[in-house]
Amino acid sequence: MTAIRDVTERKRTDETLRASLREVTELRTALDEHAIVAITDPEGMITFANDKFCATSKYARQELLGQDHRIVNSGYHPKEFFANLWTTIKEGRVWHGEIKNRAKDGSFYWSATTIVPFFNKDGKPRQYVAIRADISEQKRNEEAFKLAREVDFQFLADALPQMIWTAKPDGRLDYCNQRWLGYTGLTLEQTKDWGWQSVLHPGDLAIYGERWTRAFATGSGYEVEYRFKRASDGTYRWHLGRAFPQRDTAGQIIKWIGACTDIHDQKQVSALLEQRVQERTLALHTSEEQFRMAFEFAGTGMALVGLDGRWLRVNRALCDLVGYTEQDLLGRTFQDITHPDDLETDLHHMRELIAGTANHYQMEKRYIHRDGSIVWIRLTASIVRDALGNFTHLVSQIEDITDRRKVEAALRESEERYRAMVETVQDYAIFLLDADGRVASWNAGAARTQGYLAEEIIGRYYSVFFPPELSNSAAGMLAAASERGQIETEGWRVRKDGSRFWANVLLTALRNEQGALVGFSKVTRDVTTRKGLQDQLVERNAALEIEAQRAQEANRLKSEFLANMSHELRTPLNGIIGFSSFLAGEKPGPLNARQKEFLGDVLASSQHLLRLINDLLDLAKIEAGKVELATELFSLRTVMAEVVGVVSPLLHDKQLDFEALVQLEDDGVNLDPQRIKQVLYNLLSNAIKFTRAGGRIRLLARPRGDREIELVVIDSGIGIKPADFARLFTEFQQLDSGSSRLYQGTGLGLALTKKIVSLHGGTIEVESVVGHGTTFTVVLPRAIVSPVA
Amino acid sequence: MKPRILIVDDNPTNLKLAAALLEFEGYAIEEAGDAESALNLIRARPPQLVLLDVQLPVMDGLTLARIIKTDETLRHIRVVALTAFAMKSDEQRAFDAGCDGHIAKPIDVGKFPELVAKYLNGASQASLRP
Numbered sequence: 001m002t003a004i005r006d007v008t009e010r011k012r013t014d015e016t017l018r019a020s021l022r023e024v025t026e027l028r029t030a031l032d033e034h035a036i037v038a039i040t041d042p043e044g045m046i047t048f049a050n051d052k053f054c055a056t057s058k059y060a061r062q063e064l065l066g067q068d069h070r071i072v073n074s075g076y077h078p079k080e081f082f083a084n085l086w087t088t089i090k091e092g093r094v095w096h097g098e099i100k101n102r103a104k105d106g107s108f109y110w111s112a113t114t115i116v117p118f119f120n121k122d123g124k125p126r127q128y129v130a131i132r133a134d135i136s137e138q139k140r141n142e143e144a145f146k147l148a149r150e151v152d153f154q155f156l157a158d159a160l161p162q163m164i165w166t167a168k169p170d171g172r173l174d175y176c177n178q179r180w181l182g183y184t185g186l187t188l189e190q191t192k193d194w195g196w197q198s199v200l201h202p203g204d205l206a207i208y209g210e211r212w213t214r215a216f217a218t219g220s221g222y223e224v225e226y227r228f229k230r231a232s233d234g235t236y237r238w239h240l241g242r243a244f245p246q247r248d249t250a251g252q253i254i255k256w257i258g259a260c261t262d263i264h265d266q267k268q269v270s271a272l273l274e275q276r277v278q279e280r281t282l283a284l285h286t287s288e289e290q291f292r293m294a295f296e297f298a299g300t301g302m303a304l305v306g307l308d309g310r311w312l313r314v315n316r317a318l319c320d321l322v323g324y325t326e327q328d329l330l331g332r333t334f335q336d337i338t339h340p341d342d343l344e345t346d347l348h349h350m351r352e353l354i355a356g357t358a359n360h361y362q363m364e365k366r367y368i369h370r371d372g373s374i375v376w377i378r379l380t381a382s383i384v385r386d387a388l389g390n391f392t393h394l395v396s397q398i399e400d401i402t403d404r405r406k407v408e409a410a411l412r413e414s415e416e417r418y419r420a421m422v423e424t425v426q427d428y429a430i431f432l433l434d435a436d437g438r439v440a441s442w443n444a445g446a447a448r449t450q451g452y453l454a455e456e457i458i459g460r461y462y463s464v465f466f467p468p469e470l471s472n473s474a475a476g477m478l479a480a481a482s483e484r485g486q487i488e489t490e491g492w493r494v495r496k497d498g499s500r501f502w503a504n505v506l507l508t509a510l511r512n513e514q515g516a517l518v519g520f521s522k523v524t525r526d527v528t529t530r531k532g533l534q535d536q537l538v539e540r541n542a543a544l545e546i547e548a549q550r551a552q553e554a555n556r557l558k559s560e561f562l563a564n565m566s567h568e569l570r571t572p573l574n575g576i577i578g579f580s581s582f583l584a585g586e587k588p589g590p591l592n593a594r595q596k597e598f599l600g601d602v603l604a605s606s607q608h609l610l611r612l613i614n615d616l617l618d619l620a621k622i623e624a625g626k627v628e629l630a631t632e633l634f635s636l637r638t639v640m641a642e643v644v645g646v647v648s649p650l651l652h653d654k655q656l657d658f659e660a661l662v663q664l665e666d667d668g669v670n671l672d673p674q675r676i677k678q679v680l681y682n683l684l685s686n687a688i689k690f691t692r693a694g695g696r697i698r699l700l701a702r703p704r705g706d707r708e709i710e711l712v713v714i715d716s717g718i719g720i721k722p723a724d725f726a727r728l729f730t731e732f733q734q735l736d737s738g739s740s741r742l743y744q745g746t747g748l749g750l751a752l753t754k755k756i757v758s759l760h761g762g763t764i765e766v767e768s769v770v771g772h773g774t775t776f777t778v779v780l781p782r783a784i785v786s787p788v789a
Numbered sequence: 790m791k792p793r794i795l796i797v798d799d800n801p802t803n804l805k806l807a808a809a810l811l812e813f814e815g816y817a818i819e820e821a822g823d824a825e826s827a828l829n830l831i832r833a834r835p836p837q838l839v840l841l842d843v844q845l846p847v848m849d850g851l852t853l854a855r856i857i858k859t860d861e862t863l864r865h866i867r868v869v870a871l872t873a874f875a876m877k878s879d880e881q882r883a884f885d886a887g888c889d890g891h892i893a894k895p896i897d898v899g900k901f902p903e904l905v906a907k908y909l910n911g912a913s914q915a916s917l918r919p
Contacts, residue, residue, distance in 0.1 A: 567874050568873070574896060588809075
């Protein structure tokens with residue numbers, strides 16, 4: 001049963017299949033009659049094309065198989081159209097649409113197309129079956145109808161002086177009117193789709209694209225400015241483009257209609273205008289800013305003042321000047337802070353401005369500072385009109401001149417003081433000469449000194465003051481003063497009455513700030529008295545000179561006298577001493593004891609006289625500065641021994657205890673040995689003289705520091721009273737006159753000793769105790785440097 | 790033969806003193822009171838030594854000394870100033886005039902003959918300085 005059933009089933013299936021195939025065949029025949037059928041593989045390659053396809057596309061079947069449908073692509077549809085188609089069928093859905101195709105001969109045909117996708121069991125597309133109905137005729141009718149409308153439209157459009165275009169809903173241009181084509185120089189063909197963009201300025205492409213995109217998105221019209229190249233001169237000119245969509249009854253966009261208007265000239269003018277406006281605005285802004293800055297930060301005070309005197313605007317410098325804040329001032333008038341004494345003048349000037357008799361004024365006036373002090377200012381005010389010529393306000397510039405006024409006041413004061421001083425000066429003629437030497441001013445002193453009154457002398461050339469023989473030197477003095485700036489001279493001048501006076505003249509060139517000579521100041525002093533004194537002084541000097549010469553001569557004479565006196569005294573002494581000692585030596589013959597004694601007295605007296613003469617001569621020479629030391633390096637020890645040798649008879653006669661000690665490691669000194677001998681002799685002989693027989697005497701030489709030595713003579717004699725120390729070293733002052741007979745001396749020894757020590761640059765000191773003894777200490781340098789060397 | 794010494798001095802006392810002292814020593818003494826007569830004596834019979842006072846009437850002693858010392862025939866004569874011009878400067882002037890020595894008045898009677906003897910024997914100036 002099952003088998004029968006199977007056969008039956010199969011039979012039945014075959015029947016069905018056969019019926020189906022028949023049906024398909026019939027259907028296919030019907031399809032072939034009416035429809036274009038094509039089957040493609042998943043990649044779109046045509047695997048089947050029916051007769052109708054071949055007939056309609058005018059391709060042989062072999063030409064179609066193995067190709068894809070691009071072979072009949074008309075290029076009419078945008079890519080998106082086919083992308084949409086493919087997306088639909090790949091997703092397994094059936095696609096419907098009208099496609100414009102192109103036949104092998106280039107003619108177009110429209111087909112209403114249905115594409116059915118077939119899938120494998122695994123879900124992948126196996127093949128696509130496209131069934132198309134040729135609707136070209138219908139389309140042609142449609143298009144003919146549309147064209148009819150278009151033509152009407154185009155006819156109209158071409159007649160317009162406006163550039164008109166139309167575009168398809170997707171934006172592709174499909175029409176430009178004659179005006180448009182004429183302007184751009186393109187053919188209609190060249191403008192089609194996006195071809196028109198070749199005349200669009202590249203710089204405007206972006207904005208244009210942006211507007212179109214927005215228009216598509218919103219379906220609304222747009223307005224945009226862009227540049228098109230004008231064919232006639234190749235220049236890009238600005239256009240205003242407008243476009244709006246045309247919709248069908250269902251509201252679908254069927255067309256874009258646009259118009260372009262050349263706005264270049266307009267735009268240029270307006271751009272120019274705009275530029276001008278901008279420039280003007282900027283300029284105004286800048287000048288306003290500059291004005292504001294200049295106003296605000298000006299070093300001088302600035303203000304705008306209302307015609308009633310109210311401060312309208314004030315700057316910082318003005319506020320600082322008067323000590324008010326900006327707010328303070330703006331609530332006040334200039335009258336409020338003007339010094340009462342200056343107010344009327346200021347108001348008067350202001351009234352003149354307002355009356356139109358002046359357009360600015362300047363005055364120096366005072367403000368009252370907030371702290372009450374006076375502020376001197378220089379005001380420069382001018383009046384401002386509005387566009388209609390009406391006065392609106394004043395512009396004031398306020399310069400602080402307080403310091404200048406102070407300086408001026410000080411100058412004035414000093415000038416007045418100077419004038420007062422010059423006027424009151426009686427002893428000096430003080431006057432001015434102009435640059436040519438004519439008297440320009442005259443003071444009381446000048447009148448008094450020179451005898452002219454001001455009105456008599458002003459304007460006269462100043463040589464009138466010179467004595468006739470000197471009047472030629474007037475010009476030269478001016479030239480000298482001009483060249484050197486100032487000259488001082490003395491000479492004789494003449495008064496009005498012809499009398500002469502000795503003048504001290506100070507002539508000073510006066511120059512202005514530019515250095516140009518403007519005149520001279522002349523200060524003349526009558527120094528006749530001084531001149532007299534001076535002359536006397538000269539005489540006196542001459543007299544003194546003569547006196548000095550006389551003194552010198554007298555000194556010379558004194559020296560000569562001393563020398564002569566010495567000579568004249570010695571000459572008789574030679575006889576006295578010579579013969580006395582000759583006799584005393586008993587060479588001419590023997591003498592008795594008394595004769596011998598008396599002859600000894602003669603000898604002693606004459607020897608004393610000789611010493612006196614020698615000492616006097618030495619003193620006189622030293623005082624006359626005639627003694628020059630003959631210094632040499634010598635041994636102090638040797639010199640001391642020599643002197644001790646000389647006095648030793650005396651020491652021996654009195655039986656004195658004597659010792660000489662040299663306590664120097666180096667006893668070499670550079671002094672005058674003869675004079676040192678003289679010093680030692682004088683001191684030792686004094687000591688011997690004033691020490692009683694059997695007394696004690698010491699002579700010491702010892703160092704004092706590195707550079708000095710001491711020569712010390714110590715005796716145990718009668719001593720010296722301290723009160724007598726002062727006159728010890730004075731000439732002819734032998735102490736204790738009562739002792740003169742006992743102690744004979746010239747009275748010159750210590751005076752001479754001190755002078756010799758001083759000549760060596762040394763000192764002499766004395767210590768003494770009356771009745772016990774005396775110590776003389778001579779301090780000498782080890783060496784004296786010759787003043788000539 | 791005794792050396793001859795000419796003493797020139799315008800002061801008779803001093804002339805006499807010097808003469809007496811030197812005669813006592815055994816010298817032959819000639820005397821002149823002024824330079825002119827002294828020069829005549831010298832020229833007539835040149836002495837070995839002239840003791841010459843400086844201050845003399847008419848021609849002074851130093852002029853005479855110069856004449857002697859600039860005369861080829863006389864310059865060998867020893868000339869010693871014997872003068873009361875006792876200062877160092879006076880001594881120097883004497884030497885400058887050509888004197889061979891200088892003895893200051895008043896003379897030291899004890900040393901005088903000795904000094905004269907030395908000058909006669911041609912002692913140098915320096916060694917004889919006191």
